[in-house]
């Protein structure tokens with residue numbers, strides 16, 4: 001009887017209202033009431049201010065950067081906020097950034113799968129190269145790293161570039177650039193990661209494509225990045241994303257099984273086969289080897305072995321980390337060149353001077369190498385609009401940065417937008433000046449870090465740069481492009497504001513340069 005009475009009491013409307021009020025009060029308390037901290041006087045900015053600019057209508061990461069972050073960081077180069085019961089320090093000082101990038105035992109990756117194991121991203125990729133620390137990280141890197149140390153021949157991209165060209169030729173005006181870039185990068189990544197054809201550029205929109213996109217998007221959904229606890233109760237679309245994740249896991253696991261069986265059948269890969277193999281095949285080969293011989297760190301210490309589940313997780317993390325980051329960076333690049341027709345034309349002249357102007361000209365590996373100076377344009381675009389908004393770490397012990405001592409357990413982030421758009425490090429930051437990255441110009445060390453730096457630098461950075469260079473070469477050769485008259489980008493770039501920064505409502509008018 002007593003139990004029934006308690007249940008009846010718990011479900012009375014007034015009790016539920018009280019419980020809800022208590023929950024709201026707790027959340028407001030966590031957001032608004034920071035405890036005292038003795039860090040030497042780092043200035044405090046209310047997290048609500050940042051949240052306001054993050055969720056503002058007509059959002060712009062540049063607005064958040066120039067109106068909130070850079071002014072706040074002007075005098076000290078570091079500020080602190082209180083959010084969800086922890087101190088978060090934000091810096092745009094390249095020297096502080098250097099320490100965060102290089103001192104990896106003190107500035108540790110936040111192990112999402114241990115801190116908030118229920119959030120989508122943690123469930124998606126569990127323990128993996130991107131979130132592990134210490135010996136586990138070294139074990140992952142020893143298996144994954146070698147597969148990235150290879151040349152990326154232009155032949156890898158050719159078929160995808162032709163398909164992208166066809167899409168742009170068909171659509172021409174008001175092309176949804178972000179979607180076109182996402183299709184291109186997914187097909188390229190599907191091929192190099194696991195030799196799979198996602199059919200994204202064929203516009204077939206099959207089940208695999210839908211599942212992969214849903215999984216990648218769900219992992220960077222801003223609402224859940226800011227309010228991770230919502231993932232404790234996935235409903236509706238979010239619950240469907242979790243179901244899709246299971247399917248994606250099964251697809252990757254079956255691909256791994258098939259590739260492992262094939263490797264056992266064929267025995268050791270020849271050098272030639274290894275040059276052409278996808279990343280997953282190389283990782284499986286390295287994994288099989290370490291299962292027998294073990295993996296060791298630089299001092300000869302035996303590292304923990306990597307499980308099959310972690311092999312799957314690392315495959316997923318390549319899609320999660322590589323797909324949208326490359327697609328968004330490409331979209332920012334195309335927007336900048338639409339705004340700067342003179343620089344677009346200079347790039348075109350340069351490309352034509354190397355590969356000629358035949359309608360179907362495509363660079364050879366040597367010509368691709370010769371056109372490395374185009375990277376100045378790509379780097380300048382990544383400076384102004386860093387796709388990865390910030391790099392975050394958790395302190396394993398108190399750390400002294402300049403006159404300040406930050407407490408153990410605090411989160412510290414390098415804000416790439418505020419660093420790369422600060423006039424102290426890049427004069428006239430609002431201007432698009434690729435020559436900042438010429439060999440004769442020396443920027444402040446660590447002030448440009450869209451791929452992060454140090455041992456945790458993006459493992460795919462070379463591949464991402466080559467992909468962007470090839471797309472740039474192909475597009476300036478085949479098309480000229482401008483922003484439509486109604487484009488919001490003519491006033492200011494509309495973008496998402498947290499996590500991975502993508503353009504919003506970016507349409508571009510393309511005109512083919514050659515008749516077909």
Ligand code: HEM
Pocket residue numbers: 129130131317318319321322323325326329387388391392449450451452455456457458459460461463464465
């Ligand atoms: C323009 C495209 C890209 C950008 C801007 C980018 C940016 C970054 C950044 C900033 C980090 C460091 C994150 C941190 O330290 O917290 C990172 C790490 C990583 N990226 Fe990328 N990335 C890109 C493309 C790729 C590609 C194509 C792949 C794989 C195919 C990839 C795989 C990874 C992985 C596995 C890590 C974790 C590395 C580690 O912790 O050791 N990324 N990326």
